[in-house]
Amino acid sequence: MKGTFQRKYLGIPYALYLLVFVILPLVVIVSYAFTDSNGKPGIGNLLNFFTDPNTLGTLVYSLVLAFVTTLICLLIAYPVGYLLAMSSIRSKGAILMLMIMPMWINFTLRITALKELLTMFEGNLAFHPFMNSVIGMTYDFLPFMILPIYNQISRIDKSLLEAAADLGADPTQAFIRVMLPLSMPGVISGISMVFLPAMTNYVVLDMLYNSTYIMGSLIGSYFSAYDWHGGSMISLILLIMICLFTLLAGKDESQGNVRGGSVL
Amino acid sequence: MKKNTFVTPLVLTLALLFIYAPILILALYSFTDAASIGESLHFSVQNYVTLFTTEELADMIKGTLLLALIVAVISTILGTLGAMGSFYSKPGMSAAYRIANQVPVVNADVVTGFSICILLVVVFGISKDTFFPLVAGQTVICAPFVYLSVYPKLGQMDPAIYEAALDLGASPQVAVRKVVIPQIMPGIVSGFVMAVTLSLDDYFVATYTKPASFDTISTYVVNATRGSQTQIKTALWALSTVIFLIVLVICIVMNRKSISGEKRSARKARRANA
Structure with a gap:
C-alpha cells in the first residue's frame, strides 16, 4: 500500500508558479537593470539614477511624502485603534468593520470621491500638490494602519495596566511604559503597510491632477517610454528598500492578512 | 477611564x-x-440609467468581475496546494515556500506589475492580447494571500485524523480530499474572497499587463478622471x-x-x- 503519492508533492504546481512568476521576474529585473538598451552590461542606469537631479529629487520627495503620510496615519490611527480596543461599547465589531470596509471598495473610486470633495473646497488641486498628496495617501491607506494597531492593542492583557497602577504608576506612566511598548508590533506592522505604498502608489497623485512625481511614477514613465532598463533600475532600487524595510520591521507575517483585509 | x-x-x-x-x-x-x-x-437618476445602459460601462464591469473570478479560482487552487505542499515538506523547503510567497506580499504592486510585464511580454514575447500576462500577473498578487490564509488552518488541524483515515484504508489522495480539505475549508473560502477583492482593487498589475482594448474598473476610472466626458x-x-x-x-x-x-x-x- 505504499503508493508514490506524498502530501508534499501537492505543492509542486505552486512551487513552479512561484519560480516562474515570482523569482524569475526578479532575476530579469536585476539583469535588465545592469544592461543598456544594446544588451551591454554596465552600471550606466545606476549612475544615471544617482547623477540626475530629477530622479534624486523624486527619491527625496517620495521619502518625505511617505514619511509625512505615515506620521499622519499614525496620529489618526493610534488614538482610534486604542480607544476602540479599550472601549466597552457593544457595537465594537461593527465599528471596526466600518473602519476597515474601505479596503474592499475599489481605491480608484474612493479617490474619485475624495477628489470631488477636495475640489469643492480648494478649486484647482494642483495648487497644493504636497498637501493634497498627503491627504490622498492618508485617505487611501488609513484602514491599513488602524487594523494592525487595533488587533495588537486588543490582544494586550488589560490586567497589566491595573498591575502598573497598583505598583504606583499614574495613568500617563502606565500608558508610556506599558501600553506603548506592548502596542509597538501593531504600530510597526501598520507603518510597513503605509510607508512603501505611499512611495509607490502614484495613481493617487495622478488622479488628484497632481503633477508631482514619486518613485512609482518613474517606473510608469519609463514604461510609457519603453525603457525597460531604466524602469528595471528603479524597480531594483525599490526592491532593495523594501528588503531593508522588511528586515527592519521584523518577521511579522500577520501583515499579509492585514493587506488582504481579513478581519474575520 | x-x-x-x-x-x-x-x-x-x-x-x-x-x-x-x-x-x-x-x-x-x-x-x-x-x-x-x-x-x-x-x-x-440619469447617472444610474447611463451606468446600466451604456454598453462600454457594462462590458467593463462584466470583464472586471469575470477576470476577478478566474484569477481567484486559479489563485485558490494554487495557493491551497502550495500551503499543503509547504506544510508537509521538510523545514528548509517549507521556509523556501514561505519566503518566495512573501515576495509579492511585501513588494510594491508597481514593481510586481512591471517585472511580470518585462518577463512575459518583453523577454518571452507573449502578446498582452492573449490575457495570459494579465491573469498570470494578478494571480501573483492574489495566490500568496490564499496561501497565508490556508497555512495556519493546517496547523490547527489534528494530524491524527489523517493518520486515522489511512489506517481505515483510505488512500493518501482520498484522505487529503475527504479529511484535510474539509478541515481547512474556512481558510480556503476566506482566501478565495481575499483573492476576489484584491483582483477587483488591482490597478498596477492590470495597467502593465492588460490588452489595450480591455479595461478593469480601476484602469477605466483612472482614464475617465483624465478625460473630459462628464x-x-x-x-x-x-x-x-x-x-x-x-x-x-x-x-x-x-x-x-x-x-x-x-x-x-x-x-x-x-x-x-x-
Whole structure:
C-alpha cells in the first residue's frame, strides 16, 4: 500500500508558479537593470539614477511624502485603534468593520470621491500638490494602519495596566511604559503597510491632477517610454528598500492578512 | 477611564466622518444631474440609467468581475496546494515556500506589475492580447494571500485524523480530499474572497499587463478622471455608490453572522458548564 503519492508533492504546481512568476521576474529585473538598451552590461542606469537631479529629487520627495503620510496615519490611527480596543461599547465589531470596509471598495473610486470633495473646497488641486498628496495617501491607506494597531492593542492583557497602577504608576506612566511598548508590533506592522505604498502608489497623485512625481511614477514613465532598463533600475532600487524595510520591521507575517483585509 | 465616555465616541465619529464623508457626499450627488459636487441638488437618476445602459460601462464591469473570478479560482487552487505542499515538506523547503510567497506580499504592486510585464511580454514575447500576462500577473498578487490564509488552518488541524483515515484504508489522495480539505475549508473560502477583492482593487498589475482594448474598473476610472466626458464621469459616481452599497450589505450580513455565531458558542459553553 505504499503508493508514490506524498502530501508534499501537492505543492509542486505552486512551487513552479512561484519560480516562474515570482523569482524569475526578479532575476530579469536585476539583469535588465545592469544592461543598456544594446544588451551591454554596465552600471550606466545606476549612475544615471544617482547623477540626475530629477530622479534624486523624486527619491527625496517620495521619502518625505511617505514619511509625512505615515506620521499622519499614525496620529489618526493610534488614538482610534486604542480607544476602540479599550472601549466597552457593544457595537465594537461593527465599528471596526466600518473602519476597515474601505479596503474592499475599489481605491480608484474612493479617490474619485475624495477628489470631488477636495475640489469643492480648494478649486484647482494642483495648487497644493504636497498637501493634497498627503491627504490622498492618508485617505487611501488609513484602514491599513488602524487594523494592525487595533488587533495588537486588543490582544494586550488589560490586567497589566491595573498591575502598573497598583505598583504606583499614574495613568500617563502606565500608558508610556506599558501600553506603548506592548502596542509597538501593531504600530510597526501598520507603518510597513503605509510607508512603501505611499512611495509607490502614484495613481493617487495622478488622479488628484497632481503633477508631482514619486518613485512609482518613474517606473510608469519609463514604461510609457519603453525603457525597460531604466524602469528595471528603479524597480531594483525599490526592491532593495523594501528588503531593508522588511528586515527592519521584523518577521511579522500577520501583515499579509492585514493587506488582504481579513478581519474575520 | 471615565473621561473616555465622551472622548471615545468623539474620536471614533470624527474618524468615520473622514473615511465616509467623500463616499457619502458622492453617493448623494450621484442622484442628481450635477456635474460637480457643491452644485445645487436636482434629483435625477440619469447617472444610474447611463451606468446600466451604456454598453462600454457594462462590458467593463462584466470583464472586471469575470477576470476577478478566474484569477481567484486559479489563485485558490494554487495557493491551497502550495500551503499543503509547504506544510508537509521538510523545514528548509517549507521556509523556501514561505519566503518566495512573501515576495509579492511585501513588494510594491508597481514593481510586481512591471517585472511580470518585462518577463512575459518583453523577454518571452507573449502578446498582452492573449490575457495570459494579465491573469498570470494578478494571480501573483492574489495566490500568496490564499496561501497565508490556508497555512495556519493546517496547523490547527489534528494530524491524527489523517493518520486515522489511512489506517481505515483510505488512500493518501482520498484522505487529503475527504479529511484535510474539509478541515481547512474556512481558510480556503476566506482566501478565495481575499483573492476576489484584491483582483477587483488591482490597478498596477492590470495597467502593465492588460490588452489595450480591455479595461478593469480601476484602469477605466483612472482614464475617465483624465478625460473630459462628464456623463461618464458622473455615471462612475453611481458605480461607486452601487459598489459601496454591495460591500456594506455584505459587511452587515457577515457581522450579523459572526455575532450570532458568538452567541451560539457562548450558549454552548454555558450549557457545557451547567
